[in-house]
Amino acid sequence: MPKLPRTDAAPVLRTDFTDPAGWDRLLQALETPVTHEEGSEDVCAYDRAVSYVTPVDKEKYRGLLPDMVLAAAPYTGHDLPYDHLYLADAETFASDDLPLLGIDIHLDDEGDEPWPRERPFRIPALQVTGVEINDSIANLFFREFHDTDWSGFEVYVAEPGTAVYEEFRRMDVDEEDEDEG
Numbered sequence: 001m002p003k004l005p006r007t008d009a010a011p012v013l014r015t016d017f018t019d020p021a022g023w024d025r026l027l028q029a030l031e032t033p034v035t036h037e038e039g040s041e042d043v044c045a046y047d048r049a050v051s052y053v054t055p056v057d058k059e060k061y062r063g064l065l066p067d068m069v070l071a072a073a074p075y076t077g078h079d080l081p082y083d084h085l086y087l088a089d090a091e092t093f094a095s096d097d098l099p100l101l102g103i104d105i106h107l108d109d110e111g112d113e114p115w116p117r118e119r120p121f122r123i124p125a126l127q128v129t130g131v132e133i134n135d136s137i138a139n140l141f142f143r144e145f146h147d148t149d150w151s152g153f154e155v156y157v158a159e160p161g162t163a164v165y166e167e168f169r170r171m172d173v174d175e176e177d178e179d180e181g
Helices: 020-031 066-076 125-136 163-180
Strands: 010-014 053-056 084-088 099-104 121-124
Touching: 010 020, 020 053, 020 125, 066 084, 066 099, 099 125, 121 125
Parallel strands: 010 053, 010 084
Antiparallel strands: 084 099, 099 121
């Protein structure tokens, strides 16, 4: 059984390797600047999932299932900086909205009132940003999204060629230059 990765953010584990183009589409979706403000041209209104999640493309996670994740969770020492993760499986790549399988692996702190783990649930790739933002500021915890009807949440993307998209691209180039320098 593979150990869960030690990443600074919730990992998106690739578990299906039959659709390389699907993985590329998923990475593009996670990198796409999104907002919930229709028509916004303010870069500050946009964010990307890759600011909050870490894509992990390692063969050792091939075929990993939710039960295996939950079985592996206790052996990490629960000193992980995340309390949930996502699986990118065959069902993810079979759908246009690339629904990741979110898995709640939280462990209640000693003395806390026990809060049961939620069953794994699907989150469209473009909605991951909103989930992660809300979880990071404790507005809503990850597990509170388990019954969400995603069709009621409109998300707007900054398409290539727009000022917002180009600004994010410029920021990526600047960040790469800093990493190399």
